[in-house]
Amino acid sequence: MPHIFSVRELTLAVKATLEGEFPLVWVRGQVSNLARPGSGHIYFTLKDNEATLAAVWFKSQQWQPAAVRDVLADGQEVICLGRLTVYAPRGAYQLVVEMVQDQGLGTLFVAFEALKKRLASEGYFDPARKRPLPSHPRRIAVITALGGAALRDFLRLADERGFGASIRVHPVLVQGDQAPGQIIQALQEANIQGWAEVIVVIRGGGSLEDLWAFNNEDLARAVFISEIPVLTGIGHEVDTTIADLTADVRAATPSHAAQLLWPERRELAQTVDELENRLQTAARELLRRKEALLAGQERALSWLSPRVRVLRALERLEGLERDLFRSGQAMLRERRSALAQATSDLTRTMDARFWAARQAVLDQRLHELLAAGREAVRVRDHELAKLETAMSGLNPERPLEKGFCLVQSERTGNYVRDARDVRQGDLLRIVPRSGFIAARVQETRAERGE
Template sequence: MSILTVRQLTAQIKDAVESGFPYVWVRGEVTNVSRPSSGHIYFSLKDENALLQAVWFKGSQKERETFDPLTGEVFEDGPRMSLAGTLRNGQQVICAGRLTVYAPRGGYQLVVELAQDSGEGQLHLALEALKRKLAEKGYFSLERKRPIPEHPHRVAVITAPSGAAIRDFLRLSGERGTGCEIRIHPVPVQGDDAPPRIAEALDDENWRGWADVLVLIRGGGSLQDLWAFNDERVAGAVYRSRIPIVAGIGHEVDTSIADMVADLRAATPSHAAQLLWPERQWYAQLVDDLEANLLEAAERRLSQADQRLDTLGRALAWLSPERGLARLEERFGALARRLDFALEQKLERTDARLRFLEAGMSRYAESRVLDTRLEQTAALTRRLRQAQALRLEQIGGRLDTASSRLEERFARQFEGLERQLERHDLRLRGLDPEGPLERGYAYAFTADGHFVRSIRDVQPGASLTVKIRDGEADTRVTAVRATGESHDIP
């Protein structure tokens, strides 16, 4: 049997303790907190029957923690405040670290590396278990998430009726949500009664079917304060909602199960309003763009109509009966001249032939045979002239018939072109921006020169310029009423 020195025994105990407990989690009540100038924190953890010395060295302390010390989950929404700055006597905590033996005093102690409030630690464990359960059921699946309607007109807000969350949301919705109707469905957002009331409100809004989108919001707080939105009943109501849901629970660093199940997560209640509606400047730019596109389209249509009108005018001039008759007359004249020339040539040749025959047969003038030939020649000459006259009469009749048919054809084409021209004229008149003014209508412009297309474009007290047929008039809006409503819109 060997005899150990105190130092040897302490060293063996130290080896056994440190190798047997390289890393442990310990739950207990904080007592004897001491914060010397070195920055280290000395305290004890106790329960009903035991006491454990602990030290949290300055080098292990962090102002913010990037992961959950109990579950090891990395905080996706950013670092969170460490417990080092708020550790106090009587606090229930869970500490993580390694056991070591301090030889000078012959005692063992816990060298703390991480610490977590005991209550929050239990909540984190429950939260992670519920997350795993809901993930297996597909609650967080991206495929089931629906798009949020652009520029919703009816929004139901499920939240506490008072507090910063609803004030911030209403302030931004008033600035951005032009023409939107908002209904508040009041519910408690903290405490045991909150989860069933929130789930009931979500189901009720789905049953009503009034809203285009549901908004579930709450201001910031601790994990315990926000615990109602980590309840499985609330998650189930969000999951089965037929209406798209925007959730904005707590601050940017807070992410609840309701946020994860919702169709769209907002970092804060104010951010929820920003996601639903763009700034008014966007609407103004949209109106300006639409107005510019409309004017450009009208100018393009007018230009196309002018070009078409010019083309039709040229075609009408080319196809007019007068021009067609002129071409026929010119052609008829050319044919007549050619016919006259041909007849003259034929007659000249015939006369020359006759003169030749007369000269050659003059010595036989007294003979009976010559008389007979002369009579035959005279008869042939008469028949030739009669045939020529008949031919000219037939050609003239055919030309008259062709001229009449051509005149009828051109008259029909001209009537069709006139009707087409009238239709284009009516369409051009319909595109004329001044046309409605001539019929007694008026245009209204805002002070910055934009058209007034809806009562939502003006407010009581706004200055307007009204353009009428023969001038403009400046006026001020005293009241605004929608079509079919008897009361003023504030």
Template sequence: MQDGILTVRALTEHLRRSLEGRFPFVWVRGEVSNLSRPGSGHIYFSLKDQDAQLQCVWFRGQQRQAEQEQAFDPLTGEVFDRPRPSPLELLRNGLNMLCAGRISVYAPRGQYQLLVELVQPAGQGLLAQAFEERKRRLAQAGYFAQERKRLAPWNPQRVALITSPSGAAIHDFLELARDRGSGAQIRLFPASVQGEEAAPEIVRALNTANAQDWAQVIVLLRGGGSLEDLWAFNEESVAEAIFHSRLPVVAGIGHEVDVTLADMTADLRAATPSHAAQLLWPQRAELRQRLDESAAALRRAFAIRLEREELRLWERENALRWFSPQRHQIRLAERLARLSLALRGAARQWLTNKSRVLDGLERSRRAALTLGRLDALQARLSLLRAALDAALPHRLSNAAHSLTLAQNALRAAGVAWLETRFRRLESLEAALAANDPLAPLHRGYALVRTARGGILRSVGQTAPNREIEVRLADGRLTAVVSRVSPDAAQSGEKNI
């Protein structure tokens, strides 16, 4: 130091000693945010309330000591029967915690911070309470129901991307999208992902993507952050827009431990923005493997189909050859040859048999027709001819007499039959004449009919001024009834 001028380091050192002397050990209550657990094992986070924020660091050595002191409450001194859950497990964004330690200054950044030695839950913060309240309300409305969620298309070709164009999430997503799948068109719908304007812009982008009806799926992205950084995705308007989206929505918001209402409402939740790309598009090697497997299956199916078709072709060729005219002609020629051969054999056999019979007959003839036998037969023939000449006139005379008798009997029977038929015919003609309804007309009677053609049998069937028809032997008369006078004996009849 020269002339009262302090260097930055010297001033920072004075402030550090002053703060550490003024606040050697202090309890601070606030809401945890910006929680970070790097590989070094140290834990970095902020404690905040409505008006201020305090940076905190919990070194790994102090964490081991805190793990050993969980059998008692360091604030009240109360001893417990068994160790309580470790603060390391309970510490997360949005919780209201009690932290104890000393105030110091971190020189490289020139900011004061709390070197945490003890951590104890103090209840959830306001944002966490609001989150739980909205979560409960939306769950009751069915926003998170699994049965309403749709499957995201596999390897989509048209994707609507809603995120900030300047964020790291879009670069991670696009980098993976370039190396996966079979190529896709990605249309960006820019929207803020943090701040007061974020929720309305996200809702507007969701509605626009649905209205264009171009994409197959909507992807909602945002990198990691604290509960308040991600609060736009916990707004009910965003959850409602996702719920009413006609297109499936994939949410890749924050890190795996970050869960928002948008994640729970979306059809598919990705742990990170990069994971969203992994869920949508398979690796190129997997696609190539599937392509190879499909090509092999296609070749096998083609070989099987070709073998089946060759078999069918062979069967049809055989059937065609069997039923072809040429084949039919060949079969007929073969059959004709067989029949000709059989016929020649049968003819030879028949000729052989006939030749044997003829030889036998010839031998019999030669043995029977000797000169003495011929003379005896000639004598017998002469006797038979003489007997026939003597008997033939008598036989013819008897036959002529029998014929004459038969003719006379037939003529008498015919006359008797005709007389019987004539008498029967005359009897039928007399009966027919007796039953002729028109015969009485020649004796002065008449047949009277009504105008409708019915036979008039009673005066009760007509009435004055009605028309009637009178049938006589030589014609018809049409008359009108002027009066009806029934007999007393027939007065009981009714008109029809």
């Protein structure tokens, strides 16, 4: 009966055979999937056009200068010296590296840089031609692979952010030779439909060769001529493809693409609260200014109103009457005093008949003087009556009691004095003795009878 191996036994046998046949080998290849965990070990893959080989460079074997270790990067062409072995937990063979020699950039990286330089010279990456994303887009076309983590993360964030949006998914391959053609066709379909506000192209992370479909020149041209803004979120933050450089906006990851399209809802709520506070503040300030303006206009009207003007005129007239009365009384006292003195002097020098004659003349003069005083008061009373009549005529509401009306233009705010003050279609405010009447101008005539 043949020997039956356990998995462990077979793996150890293969390991022993492999290590015995290839104790120390030199291998040339291009670095990809480079990882530097906190342990200090360096993990990467060596590859050429037809095969790949896992490699590990343990920290204890990194005796070369730090400059060699630190410059090791994806796309770099290297020659590694090491031992072949089998990593039992995965049942996979790998190269345990002991020395690395730099051989320059890999073919994919060189091709990437050449295409990047050529498209840059044609203006594909010019920031001036790139369009901003619309604010809070409601219709999104997503080009990606169905069932991938990139689509799940994007849809989850789209459901949690913004005001909500409609999303059309254009399923495509995102890796391999057929991927560029499918992505180009999806871009063309989205532009022909014209439904979307933004086209989003997303894919999860991967090596340079995994993302190579997005370094296709025809795909770059399709992104360049798209009439709808294109947002890309391809790979991780460190990954940059030609499609990223050509797109209107590049996101670091698929999740970041959703974050660029829509803000968090709590940010929207905060924005609404801030706008409400600003609106309330502005309303209070506007009300304060209007109240101050109204108070000033009330004070001005109180000084300019006909009633106040009449009251001030009456006060001035009363003051003049008091001054006139005091002046008349003073003059009478002076005249009486002078008369008494003159009478006394004349009595001593003249006889009774002389004084009787003089007394008669004096009585006549006194009578004339009193008559003149009464006439002066009558004249003043007449002037006061005329002033009251004039002030009453200045009252704008007086004509309203006789059936007249005030007409005010709603457009200018002025009272209408001439047909040329208004236009056809103007709103008028007609004010009779009480209430008001709203009217609209249908026709104007410059002169009566026209």
